[in-house]
Amino acid sequence: MNPQTVLELQFRDGAGKARKITVKNPAEGLTAPTTYEATQAIIGSxxxxxxxxxxxxAEALGARYVTRxxxxxxxxxxxQPA
Incomplete structure (x- = not known):
């Protein structure tokens, strides 16, 4: 098996719909303050x-690692079937 980990930054848009940004090959050991600041920078942009x-x-909901x-x-x- 080949596990792959991504970082999901979770948001809510201005209409109340869930949105996410997926980052491939994220750094390991990211912290709540670091990911919170990243989401706020995206919102503030x-x-x-x-x-x-x-x-x-419009609104940050969270951040998580997802391994598949x-x-x-x-x-x-x-x-080739027999």
Whole structure:
């Protein structure tokens, strides 16, 4: 198996919908103050809006590491049925 870890920064947009930013290959050992400051910088940048003008990252909800493991059983390109 090949585990992969990402960092998810969780937000709520101006319409109340959950949003997230996913960071591949994050640094290990990030702390609550560090990730909180990162979310506040994103919110404070005022750069991310939908086509309708809704703020995509209006409120920080949290940050978490997510580890996913994949194990391929078969691949249609290489599998030869008997």
């Amino acid at each position: 005022d750069l991310f809006f939908s086509e309708e003008g809704t703020d995509l990252y 493991s994949e194990q391929e059983i078969f691949n249609a390109e290489t599998y």
